[in-house]
């Protein structure tokens with residue numbers, strides 16, 4: 281079975297920052313894959329824009345190389361690449377200058393969908409928004425797509441929102457959080473709201489706690505200067521982990537509709553309790569000499585190039601949501617770089633049955649757990665108690681009801697669009713459900729800011745941890761002292 285392709289209408293998509301890393305690694309390769317999938321109409325036009333002076337042909341050569349490097353060899357069909365490349369145009373534009381805009385205007389067809397992807401530093405968002413309007417390029421139906429980071433605190437996020445709002449309505453603004461474009465993250469909503477099984481027990485009466493883990497093996501090398509001003513809290517928790525938490529915690533929206541979904545997420549963010557310092561562990565990775573590598577891998581302080589940096593590359597925290605559904609069910613979040621494995625998952629641990637009828641089974645009982653694997657091997661695992669087979673009496677054993685989406689769905693489950701492809705196509709379709717609304721981003725910063733300010737005021741230093749491990753030992757204590765354990769990162 282092959283996945284159902286929903287065709288989009290004709291469009292002109294301008295990518296500002298077309299010579300940059302994100303455009304080359306994700307955006308253009310993703311657009312090529314959508315082209316291969318037959319989702320791009322013949323009339324689609326893709327226009328790259330950046331300051332670099334180059335011809336259309338030189339830009340086409342750049343994107344050819346990007347496709348070669350970042351698209352799987354099995355998809356490298358020369359005829360298809362030629363056909364895709366034909367759709368590419370290039371305009372040299374400085375976001376802060378006036379040259380190039382009339383050339384861009386001449387390429388934009390007002391009768392088709394117009395979208396403008398700001399794949400540039402956030403400091404340029406306001407300049408681009410303003411010039412798109414003053415040069416009469418973006419009409420009232422045009423869409424703009426903005427990348428993260430959307431601010432570094434509440435004040436800067438408000439400023440960015442205000443700068444965009446001067447020229448565009450909220451329904452035209454698509455704030456990207458690429459986690460929302462991941463297949464399994466959307467599956468969370470299907471699992472919760474398309475099945476009757478879970479909803480009656482989806483609350484603090486039945487759920488003991490929730491663990492959200494996004495573990496990475498990569499360090500911050502190459503992005504040290506950006507990351508050092510950000511840290512795991514701003515880079516991952518304020519956005520990606522927050523969105524995962526919202527998907528688990530939100531009330532059922534009345535409809536799968538952009539504002540209905542985002543209203544419910546916003547309520548969750550607003551209900552997040554302040555987090556006291558004892559409920560947060562920050563870490564920073566140390567250098568590592570792996571047996572299989574000749575050279576030692578640098579520690580965070582070398583990667584960040586600031587030998588005194590107090591920025592965290594790891595964070596674990598216990599979060600409470602102050603509402604009826606979640607009172608007394610903690611959410612434990614953790615994310616870090618240079619950990620043992622690349623694993624992203626959400627684990628929901630249920631409470632024990634109110635009374636056990638199996639006296640002999642005492643001690644062997646383990647809680648039901650629903651584990652939703654976001655990556656790798658996307659799928660779900662429901663851990664259940666059954667009788668241990670054999671004549672040994674009523675002894676209980678925990679077994680997994682494990683489903684890998686790839687296996688369950690066959691070809692349909694393996695050839696999924698990646699997050700960026702899906703989100704760009706949603707922009708063209710005009711569907712904002714998987715994009716963050718301005719008030720949502722501000723609410724997330726309003727919760728994050730006091731936590732970061734507390735570290736800065738106290739001069740907190742992150743705990744060092746060995747690369748290739750599960751993070752600092754203090755993070756184990758965060759759970760142990762509550763009589764709980766983190767799931768193993770493997």
Ligand SMILES: NC(=O)C1=CN([C@@H]2O[C@H](COP(=O)(O)OP(=O)(O)OC[C@H]3O[C@@H](n4cnc5c(N)ncnc54)[C@H](OP(=O)(O)O)[C@@H]3O)[C@@H](O)[C@H]2O)C=CC1
Nearest residue numbers: 297298299300301302330331332374375399400401427428
């Ligand atoms: N790379 C990634 O994996 C991710 C990136 N992001 C975000 O995406 C955005 C782009 O990131 P990335 O591609 O890595 O950045 P790069 O530094 O690699 O690229 C920046 C792009 O902006 C262009 N640019 C810079 N100044 C101007 C200007 N004054 N006018 C017009 N264009 C300009 C540059 O081209 P030129 O010099 O030719 O003008 C280049 O094309 C950033 O906001 C980043 O935070 C978010 C998530 C992941």
Ligand SMILES: O=C1O[C@H](COP(=O)(O)O)[C@@H](O)[C@H](O)[C@H]1O
Nearest residue numbers: 428458494496498515516520624
């Ligand atoms: O936005 C970001 O996400 C990546 C992790 O994304 P994934 O899709 O590979 O899980 C992270 O490495 C990066 O620091 C952060 O900016």
